[in-house]
Amino acid sequence: METDSKKQILLKNVNILDVDKGIFRNNQDILIEDNLIKEMGKDSHVGEESPMEIDCSQKFAIPGLFECHAHLAALTLQPDEIKKQILKEFVVKGIIQVRDVGGPVKTLKSMKDSISNREFIGPVIFYAGPMLEKGPLTWEEQNKILPGITVAINSKQDAKNIIQEISNEGSSLVKIFGKFDEDVIKYLLIEAKEHNLPVTIDPGDKLFHSIPMDLGIDLGIRCFEHGKAPWPVVLKDDLKAEHDNLISIKADPKDKQTFTEKILSLGIESISLTKLRQLIDKMLDHDVHFCPTLHVVKCMQMQEQKSKEPNKGELNKIKIxxxxxxxxxxxxxxxxxxxxxxxxxxxxxxxxxxxxxxKENGLSELEIIKGATIYPAQWLGIADQLGSISPNKKASILILNKNPLEGIQNMKTAHLVLQNGKIVFQE
Ligand SMILES: [Zn+2]
Incomplete structure (x- = not known):
């Protein structure tokens, strides 16, 4: 006889990471019912139905990971099989959620829907949809490959329309890229807030930002993308004066170019550490998150080195x-x-x-885990559902063979992965 009894899984004797306290609670059980964590503790209560038991002795449970800066729509340019294989790889490795910061909104919605309907396996995608910028668009060319990856926002009406549109299409955040008029961005931020959409910004150009970080924080933006983002704000005084002059007089692009070359040749010598620390204090005061994306610059370096005739000038710029x-x-x-x-x-x-x-640059294992679990969940406003292993949250859990607090490479020792209460990988 069919019953409407709920599907239960009991993970036995596992060490559970408490991300807030930064410690493992040893030899606990996790009772999962359907897609949720029902109970945790030693010898969890079990109902009349006997759950499926999985012994996890000596294993380490951490919340399912978020990748916080991806562009998954690019996968639709690949053959379908490759796309599905890569999406599956994410969850198999324990990356159960992705924060997608730029792609055509309909493409991302359709990918998310297909995954949630279990047409194929993949991460839960929290997407922004298009990168928004005042025209002319920096990535206009990309619209030929992925139409709608970037959209021009030239007026308050444009801002109102796009927020309404991406909200209707299921977006979870807003991605601003590069140039914006201040009155338009202010209006856009109000609209985004009304639709409960957090906003992140990639200020764009290396040095000439229409919304530099300090202004962005004052306007209410609480996340910045890419390590270089602070650069124009923290230039030494004389360089900053020169920079501001070029930005304010609608300078000749050639002069801007010359200035950029000069700053690049100065490299870290162009920076005032005092100003950098002041900016960081401001970030801390306003609970601002930062997504440095260090690896992509290493990729750029490798690509240039591998090319038939590596361009020395280009290599040097990437190095700086x-x-x-x-x-x-x-x-x-x-x-x-x-x-x-x-x-x-x-x-x-x-x-x-x-x-x-x-890790190489000083971030502890615990902070790295937080930066892939509770911080993105909090930033997205979904920490009541994800980001830690706690009762009533989604059962999205990564179980590792080795303790990740003892070495970040241990993050790659997946033993078992659950996404919304379903086993998506088992060693
Ligand atoms: Zn990006």
Whole structure:
């Protein structure tokens, strides 16, 4: 006889990470009912139905990971089988959620719907939809490949329309890229707030930002993408004056170019550490998150080196950009800014590469785990459902063979992965 009894799984004797306290609670049970964590503790209560028991002795349970900076729509340019294989790889490795920061909104909605209807396996996608910017669009060319990946917002009406549209299409956040008029961005931020959509920004150009970080924080933006983001705000006084002059007089693009070359040749010498620390203090005061995406710059470096005739000038520019990224990220790490783990790509293993780079630059294993679990959940406003292993949250759990607090490489020792209470990987 069919019953409407609920499906239960009991994970026995597992060490559970408490992300808030930063400790493992040893030899606990986790009772999962349907898609939720029902109970935790020693010898969890079991109902009349006997649950499916899985012995997890000596294993380590952490919340399912978020990749915080991906562009999954790019996968639709691949053959369908490759796309499905890569999406599956994410969850198999324990990356159960993705924060997608730019792609055509309908493409992402359809990918998310297919995954939730179990047409194929993949991460739960929290997407922004298009990258929004005042025209002319920096990535206009990309619209030929993925139509709708970037959309021009030139007026308050444009801002109102796009927020309404992406909200209707199931977006969970807003991604701003590059140029914006201040009155339009202010209006857009109000609209986004009304639709409960947090906003993140990639300020765009290396040095000329229409919304520099300090202004962005004042306007209410609570996340910044890419290590280089602080650069124009923290230039030494004389360079900053020169920069501001070029920005204010609608300068000749050639003069801007010359200035950029000069700053690039100065590299970290262009930076005032005092100003950087002041900016970081401001970030801390306003609970601002930072997603450095260090790995993507390493990829750029490797690509250039591998090319038939590596361009020395280009290589040098990438090297300086890398040094700047690292300097800013290290300072933020030292001062305890909330760092998000994001790779700026579509390859599951790159998330772990990003973790290793963050570790090399001073971020502790615990903070790396938080940056891939509770911080993105809080930032997205979904910490009541995800981000930690707690009763009544979604049963999205990664069980590891080795303790990840003892070495970040242990994140790659997946033993069992549950997504919304379903086993999606078992060793
Ligand atoms: Zn990106």
């Amino acid at each position: 950009l890398d040094e700047i990224n690292i300097l800013f990220t290290r300072e933020m790490i030292k001062q305890n800014v909330k760092i998000l783990v994001g790779q700026d790509g579509v390859m599951p293993e790159f998330t772990f590469n990003e973790m290793e780079l963050l």
